[in-house]
Amino acid sequence: xxxxxxxxxxxxxxxxxxxxxxxxxxxxxxxxxxxxxxxxxxxxxxxxxxxxxxxxxxxxxxxxxxxxxxxxxxxxxxxxxxxxxxxxxxxxxxxxxxxxxxxxxxxxxxxx
Amino acid sequence: xxxxxxxxxxxxxxxxxxxxxxxxxxxxxxxxxxxxxxxxxxxxxxxxxxxxxxxxxxxxxxxxxxxxxxxxxxxxxxxxxxxxxxxxxxxxxxxxxxxxxxxxxxxxxxxx
Numbered sequence: 146x147x148x149x150x151x152x153x154x155x156x157x158x159x160x161x162x163x164x165x166x167x168x169x170x171x172x173x174x175x176x177x178x179x180x181x182x183x184x185x186x187x188x189x190x191x192x193x194x195x196x197x198x199x200x201x202x203x204x205x206x207x208x209x210x211x212x213x214x215x216x217x218x219x220x221x222x223x224x225x226x227x228x229x230x231x232x233x234x235x236x237x238x239x240x241x242x243x244x245x246x247x248x249x250x251x252x253x254x255x256x257x
Numbered sequence: 258x259x260x261x262x263x264x265x266x267x268x269x270x271x272x273x274x275x276x277x278x279x280x281x282x283x284x285x286x287x288x289x290x291x292x293x294x295x296x297x298x299x300x301x302x303x304x305x306x307x308x309x310x311x312x313x314x315x316x317x318x319x320x321x322x323x324x325x326x327x328x329x330x331x332x333x334x335x336x337x338x339x340x341x342x343x344x345x346x347x348x349x350x351x352x353x354x355x356x357x358x359x360x361x362x363x364x365x366x367x368x369x
Contacts, residue, residue, distance in 0.1 A: 149300075176355050187347060187361040188301070195355070203356070235300055244289050244308065244351050248300035 148172045149249035151236050157255045164223040166252050168236030170216075176239040177219040178246060179203075179211060181232040188235065194219055226256045259284045259350045261331075263360035271368050276338040278363045280331045280348030289351035290331045292322055295362075296344050307331060318342070338367045 148171035158164050168177060179191040180203075190203030192211040200211050208230060210222045223230055233253050237246040261282045270276050282288055289308055293301040305316025312324045322333045333346060343366050349357040 178356070185361065188359040190356060190358075193356060201354075237301075239355060244355070245291055245303045245306055246357055247303060248293075250300050251298075 149236060149238055149247060151234075151249040151252050153252060154250065155253045157257060158226050159257055160227060161225050164226050164254065166221045166234055166236075166254070168219045168221070168249060170219075170238045172238055172240075172247075173216060174238040174240045175216075176241075176246075177213065178237040178239070179209075179219065179221045180235045180237065181205065181230075182235060182251075183232050191221065191234075226254075228256050230254065231256045259288075259352045259358050261290075261348045261350050261358060261360040263346075263348055263363050265363055266361075267364040267366060269366045269368060270338045272340055273337050276333075276335040276342065276365065276367070278333040278346045278348075278365060280333065280360060281329050282331060282348075282350050283329065284350055286353075288324075288331075290322075290324065291349040291351070291357065292316065292320070292331075292333050293347045293349065293359075294318075294344050295347065301347060304333070338365075340367045340369050343367045 150169045152167045178193040180188040189205045191209050194200045194213045212220045233251050235251050236249040239246045291306045292304040295301045305314050307314050307324045315321045346363045348360040
């Protein structure tokens with residue numbers, strides 16, 4: 146999977162608790178992305194990063210924050226998890242000018 | 258805004274028959290188009306892309322896609338489907354910020 150790992154791979158948490166998902170790459174790619182995948186919606190972009198400490202919102206960013214302090218790590222935080230954030234979360238990376246993105250294995254998050 | 262549409266939720270095809278998965282796009286400017294495949298409990302895998310040049314693009318696992326500017330389509334094709342091609346297929350288009358907008362996906366079922 147193109148040198149991308151995600152942790153944890155599975156998590157069950159309770160409503161109102163904070164959750165942080167980690168994406169780690171070994172490809173030294175500039176761009177990193179967080180998506181969520183839900184039935185009937187395909188993949189929707191949450192946040193993305195175009196460099197260290199450079200991030201921007203995607204189409205479903207409410208309730209999520211991100212940080213990127215190193216090229217290889219991109220963190221997604223749910224400050225106070227809600228049941229609507231139960232989903233499968235994918236991280237992706239992309240190099241400059243290539244366009245295609247490469248995806249990690251995903252994290253299945255369940256908020257009870 | 259850039260967008261793609263995948264009009265069919267599911268495509269059923271007999272093993273050995275040709276497989277087509279449809280995608281239409283809406284962009285301002287020249288389109289950068291992509292196809293991805295997702296097997297159960299896995300991340301998305303890049304299949305092929307169209308940037309410029311020949312309208313017939315060849316990709317991984319024997320797949321190809323035909324770009325048609327007049328019909329704003331980018332259909333994925335395989336001459337002879339295999340049972341192992343059963344998966345979820347996504348079409349995507351890139352915007353000017355290196356982000357991808359995905360379609361909702363097509364479930365392909367290849368019947369032995």
